[in-house]
Amino acid sequence: MAPLTPQGVLAKLRSLTASQEITILKLSEPISAAVTQLQDAHQRTSDVSTSSLDATTPSSLEGDLTHYRELFAKLRFSYVEQVSKEKFIRAIVGDPPLIVSSQENVDLEKENLEAKATLKALKTEVAEMVAELEEKAKDLSRRYEKVQVETIKLEELPGKIGELGNAVAKLQKNQAAGSNPNPELNLPLARTLDLVESKKKRKSELDRQLEQLQGQVPRKKKELDRLHAELHPLETKRQNSAAAAKEARRRKEAALGGVEDDLEERGRWFRAAEAGLKGVLEIRG
Template sequence: MAPSAMDIDNSGKLDAARALQSKLESAKLNIVEDQNRFDTLQSTLAKDPGLVSEGVAGTTDPAIVAAEVASQISFLRNLKFQYLEQKAKDQYVKTIVSDEPPIINADDNELLRIENDKKKEILSAAKARLAEKYSDVRTLAPLVEQDYNKARALTQEAAALASKILDARLTLTRLRQAHPHPRLTIPAANAQLDDQIVEMQQLDDELQQVNTQVDTVKERVKVGAVEVERLRMERAELEKQVNAGQKEVQDGRVVGLYDWYTVALAMHRTLLDLETAHSESENELHLTYAVAPQGSTQRRHIFIKLLFLPNSRMLGEVQVEGLSEDVEDVVGAHLQANDVPGLIAAVLARARAGA
């Protein structure tokens, strides 16, 4: 008996289902490789438990790592306290025996305390964000694993349906062989064929639904993997910020340098009405001033672009924007003299005069 169009269509769908199953099985998903690697490492640890305590890469138990980190943090805190105590004693002794004690007043101590409190607040905020990211990773990891398990279950279900379709076709072939054409009436054969067509159509519909669910779950797994990777990157950045903040708090020289630089920068901005300063490159500097002309309270923005010769302190080109008058004569004179402070002072004087 020649195969009908419906048989050819069903055969094509069955081949497509098999191709999808083989493609999913051969796909190199990271979660599958991670599961195999984890099983291998667990087997290795079962044979040699000493690898955990030695800290072999990829074989450390997270619970043991957490306990060791907590112990190290406690030890470092005690060490820091002892260091600060010994340092305070040493400074106290030096202050007593010194002929000229350092001039330290209450205002200096108050400034140091305020700056230290600010840095502690920044460090606490960074630690809170890091803890939040850790919580997000712990929350998303079970969801990704759950989606992967669903995808694997749907794949197995698709394989089972394909096997049922194959069994149905084999049963139909056996029936045709057991009941040759002369012994099977045409109406009975048509009725049996209609029933089988309906059943195969139902199986095809179920297979289509399963395939759709498999595609949906795969997309969710991909999205979840991307989200987990993004959270890992954010966690690494936050860890860097936390480490940088801890180093700044522990280094006593940073506070004095920071106060000096802040006061100097604020004084410079106030005296020269400097609004922004931006280094575009190694030899290019952009300055923006907010100057109020005489007889007016409204400030105007003066933009000065300084371009220096590479690997030198020689002024090569100057651009001034925001003035109504031409200042090429002033720029040319100071450009030849390589006088940057004089150039800025002259331009600002022109701006304050109402140019």
């Protein structure tokens, strides 16, 4: 069997949703038809008008159910009362009259108790069945709503798939043209995931080191301030020494009668001056 295309899957979903639409109005059509037939047959209307059937909602159905339960209870009471009266009158006016013994009353009472117990058990079973059906109906309703949401998402998938296909084609075209000089962007998925994981670990390590360095900033700043304070008098000494050396050089040149006289002696003097400055500034080398 050939695999379905996204368009084929979408068409099947639409056909299913169109042919299996479930709503409160659809479910209430058999009840509405039955009520209409009863009203036409007996030519009478109850407290619940047919206009309520035209706008059926869950709350209106609940109200109708309660109303019909009350009507059925009244009808059952009236029926039992009428049948009891009819039996009593027939027993009195019959020929010969019906005589009921006490033992028959006891037996009948026993049968009534058994029938009541059976009826109570049946009512309990029906109530449990109704509760189970209500829970299943709610679950089916939630699942139906979820299916509708998922169907909407599936209807949007073909467009997104087309966009992703265009993006993949563009990336492949760029890769074939060699416009991407970074070889890491051409890795397969597995190696790309490994690379991402290693980059995340490296980033975590750098964040940890940065946090440690940030904790050392106040101490380093205090140390830098102390070094600046120690460097200031040394800088002053260096400037004074440089000025003294310059002045001594000027005097030496003036005493020698020019810069061309006695170069060797001047070289020794300069080396001595340099050694003195290094000693003052504590410079090694």
